[in-house]
Amino acid sequence: MDNRAETTRRGGAFEVTHRVVLSIAVPMTLGFMTTPLLGMVDTAVVGQMGRAEVLAGLAVGAVLFDLLFASFNFLRASTTGLTAQALGRGDGREQQGVFFRALISALGCGFLLSLLSPLLLAAGLALMAPEPAVAEATSTYFAIRILAGPAALANYAILGFVLGRGQGTLGLALQAFINGINIVLSILLGLTLGWGIAGVAWATLIGEVAGALVGLAIILGGFDRRNVPTMAQVLDRSRLVQLFALNRDILIRTFVLLGAYALMTRIGSGFGATTLAANAVLMNFVLISSFYLDGLANAAEQITGRAIGAGFRPAFDRGLKLTVLWSFVLAGIATIFFFVFGSRLVAVLTNAPDVRAAAAIFLPWAAVSGLTGALAYLMDGVFIGATWSDDMRNRMLMAFAGYLLALALFVPGLGNHGLWLALNIFLALRGVFLAMLVRRRADQTFLASQ
Numbered sequence: 081m082d083n084r085a086e087t088t089r090r091g092g093a094f095e096v097t098h099r100v101v102l103s104i105a106v107p108m109t110l111g112f113m114t115t116p117l118l119g120m121v122d123t124a125v126v127g128q129m130g131r132a133e134v135l136a137g138l139a140v141g142a143v144l145f146d147l148l149f150a151s152f153n154f155l156r157a158s159t160t161g162l163t164a165q166a167l168g169r170g171d172g173r174e175q176q177g178v179f180f181r182a183l184i185s186a187l188g189c190g191f192l193l194s195l196l197s198p199l200l201l202a203a204g205l206a207l208m209a210p211e212p213a214v215a216e217a218t219s220t221y222f223a224i225r226i227l228a229g230p231a232a233l234a235n236y237a238i239l240g241f242v243l244g245r246g247q248g249t250l251g252l253a254l255q256a257f258i259n260g261i262n263i264v265l266s267i268l269l270g271l272t273l274g275w276g277i278a279g280v281a282w283a284t285l286i287g288e289v290a291g292a293l294v295g296l297a298i299i300l301g302g303f304d305r306r307n308v309p310t311m312a313q314v315l316d317r318s319r320l321v322q323l324f325a326l327n328r329d330i331l332i333r334t335f336v337l338l339g340a341y342a343l344m345t346r347i348g349s350g351f352g353a354t355t356l357a358a359n360a361v362l363m364n365f366v367l368i369s370s371f372y373l374d375g376l377a378n379a380a381e382q383i384t385g386r387a388i389g390a391g392f393r394p395a396f397d398r399g400l401k402l403t404v405l406w407s408f409v410l411a412g413i414a415t416i417f418f419f420v421f422g423s424r425l426v427a428v429l430t431n432a433p434d435v436r437a438a439a440a441i442f443l444p445w446a447a448v449s450g451l452t453g454a455l456a457y458l459m460d461g462v463f464i465g466a467t468w469s470d471d472m473r474n475r476m477l478m479a480f481a482g483y484l485l486a487l488a489l490f491v492p493g494l495g496n497h498g499l500w501l502a503l504n505i506f507l508a509l510r511g512v513f514l515a516m517l518v519r520r521r522a523d524q525t526f527l528a529s530q
Contacts (some may be wrong), residue, residue, distance in 0.1 A: 083085065092390050092396075093390060093392045093395070094386065094387075094392065094395055094436070095395070096394075096395045096402065097384055097423065098406075099403075100383070101376070101379045101406060102379075103246075103401065104243075104248040104355025104375070104378060104379040105248070105350055105376045105378065105379040105403075105406065106248070107252035107375070108243065108248050108252060108374065108375035108378045108379075109371075109374070109375030109376070110252050110256075111251055111252035111255030112258055121263045121266050121267065122270075123135065123138065123360065123361060123364060123430070124140065124429050125270040125276075125279075125280055126138045126276065126277055126280060127265060127429055127432065127435075128271065128431060132354055132432055133211065133214050133353055134214075134276070135357045135360065135430065135432070135435070136210065136211075136214045136278065136353050136356045136357045137210070137216070137218040137220075137221065138217065138218075138221060138280070138350075138360070139218025139345065139356060139357065139359075139360030139363075140204075140205075140208050140210050140214060140215075140349075141217070141218040141222050142199075143208065143341065144218070144222060144343045145222075146338045146341060146342070147204070147335075147338050147339070147342055148200060148229075149193075149229070149232050149233065150334065151335050151338060151388075152186070152189055152233050152236060152288070152331070153236060153330070153334050154326070154327040154328075154330035154334060155182055155185060155186050155189070155236040155237050155327070156236040156239050156240035157240065157334075157381075158182070158240070158243050158323060158464075158467075158469075159178060159182040159236075159237055159240025159244060160241075160243045160244040160381045160385065160465065161244070161326070161381060161385045161464050161465050162178045162244070162311075162322075162323070162467065163175055163240065163244025164243075164244040164245075164381060164382045164384070164386045164389065164465055164466070165385045165389035166178060166244075167245055167386050167390075168387060168390035168392075169389045169390065170390065172304055172307040173307040173309050174309075174449040175241075175244075175245070175307075175388045176303055176307055176309055177309040177313055177319065178241070178244070178262040178313050179237065180314045180315055181315075181319065181323055182236075182237035182240060182241065182323075182486060183234060183238075184314075184322050184328070185323075186233035186234045186236060187230050187233070187234055189229075190229035190230030190231070190232065191229065191230050193226065194229045194230065194252065197223070198227075201223070201287075202391060204250075205218065205219070206223070207342070207415075208342070208345065208349065209349065210349060214353065219277070219323045220271055220277055220278050220281070221280065221323075222281075223417075223429075224281035224282055224285060225281040225284050225285060227285055228284060229288065230292075231285075231288040231289040231291070232288045232292075234236075234292040234295075235254075235258065235291050235292050235295060235298070235357055238292065238295035238296065239254065241253070241299060242295075242299070243366070243378050243382060244381075244382060246382045246500070248375075248378070248379075248387070250298070254291060254294070257291055257294060258288060258290070258291030258382055259287065261286060261290055261291070262283050262284055262286075262287035262288075262450050263283075264283075265279075265283030265286055265287065266280050266283040266284075269283055270283070291380075295427075302445055314506055318373065322382035324432065325469070326467055328469075328510055329470050329473040330472070330473075332476075333473045333476040336477060336480050337405075338478065339480075339482060340503075340506055341363075344359070344363075344499060345359070345478070348499060349489060350426045351496050354432075354434045354438050355496055357435045357438075358435050358439040358441075358442065359442070359499075360424075361426055361429045361430055361435065361439050362439055362442055362443065363446070363521060364429065365418050365422065365425070365449070366446050366449045366452070366453075367483075368414070369411070369414045369418075369450030369453065370449075370450075370453060370457055372410065373407055373410060373411060373414075373450065373454055373457045374457060375460070377407075377457045377460055377461030377464075378406045378461060379461070379465050380400070380461030380462045381461040381465035382401075383399035383403070383465070384461070384462050384466050385398065385464075385465035385467070386465075387467065388465070388525060388526075391526065392527045393522070396522060396526070397522075400462060400518070401457055403461070403462075404458055407454045407455070407457065407458040408454050408455075409452075410454075411450040411453075412451065413452045415447055415448055415450050415451050418446065418447035422443045422446070422447055423440055423443065426439045426443070431518075442496060442497065442500055445497070445501065445503070445504060449507060450510045452504040452505075452507040453507035453510070453511070454510070454513035455508075455510075455511025455512065455515055456507050456508070456510035456514070456515075459510070459511055459514035459518065460514070462514075463514060466521070468521050468525075474513065475510070475514050475517065476510065478513050479506055479510040482505060482509045483505065483506035486506065487499070487502045488503035490502055
């Protein structure tokens with residue numbers, strides 16, 4: 081019998097090995113890497129227009145969607161942690177219950193975002209304060225892409241459920257399918273047909289809808305009909321209270337994180353369109369590093385959640401040790417790669433000479449972001465899997481306070497260099513603050529389960 085299928089039905093003690101960690105991390109790393117690849121393709125498509133204001137408009141639009149869609153990343157995170165814990169207990173009915181609660185929440189939030197889109201766009205442009213030409217490009221992109229709201233958030237719930245069950249290969253397939261459609265259509269619509277930034281937005285919309293339909297078909301088709309929960313069980317008050325509390329804390333944490341990136345874009349816009357566009361190109365490298373390492377964070381989520389659900393401390397400790405090791409190994413590889421090939425990637429992403437020159441100056445800051453952020457990404461996975469959401473929220477706020485202090489200290493004297501230095505300090509603080517807490521919280525959690 082397939083071992084993975086068996087673990088979806090049976091909880092209890094389990095062994096954590098390098099192979100177990102990498103069987104989750106590698107497929108999801110490959111899957112997540114298609115997301116920054118998509119961002120690079122979108123940037124390259126728009127960058128071929130040779131107009132810094134349109135490229136800057138795409139950057140502002142991307143930040144706005146980070147603030148909107150990615151603010152709802154709690155739908156994926158909470159689903160992963162709760163599903164993994166139900167898996168550890170061997171509770172198949174609750175695994176399905178977690179999924180249906182997440183899906184209902186995702187669709188509701190997605191439709192609300194679409195309805196409020198005119199107000200959200202106006203607020204976003206007021207927040208970012210771009211130049212008129214940049215604002216026009218952003219508005220075109222936003223008006224189309226916001227229609228993908230329900231499908232995009234449903235994909236969060238789908239991916240969270242898949243990861244919670246440790247099905248990394250399926251997660252890879254779904255991510256590759258969504259982003260593959262998006263990449264092909266971005267090139268076709270944006271470049272070949274000449275739709276520009278509007279074509280990039282339509283490609284994203286089509287990819288999200290197609291991915292949601294395929295993901296739902298796979299998950300629903302694989303459910304054990306004997307474990308289908310009743311509507312009363314799906315809407316059980318205690319389960320909903322737990323879910324909403326978890327989502328609230330993760331939402332605050334995620335919003336602060338995205339606010340930090342938005343603040344970087346906002347401050348960067350004060351250095352002019354060329355520097356803003358250069359930062360947008362380099363932020364693709366930061367995102368590549370984060371997505372590249374998120375596969376290991378996902379492995380930590382699943383192993384941590386399953387260990388806590390099973391009440392099995394050895395799996396927790398072993399999983400923590402192995403995921404930390406692999407995170408820093410992969411972060412080092414990413415840093416070397418960007419130092420060696422970063423300039424060539426910049427040349428692929430934009431043909432504007434002034435943007436290329438500016439990006440070359442600040443490239444080292446983006447290259448080291450994988451190392452400074454490795455522990456942060458990994459610890460996020462541990463705390464999500466353990467559903468220690470209040471601690472993650474509080475430590476994020478502490479790190480953000482350090483970020484604001486770094487901005488105040490370094491930007492006035494160092495300009496855009498100070499901005500990048502502050503970002504790397506923020507990444508490092510996030511990881512250190514969480515790592516300081518993890519052992520004590522684990523002791524409390526496993527003692528309570530005995």
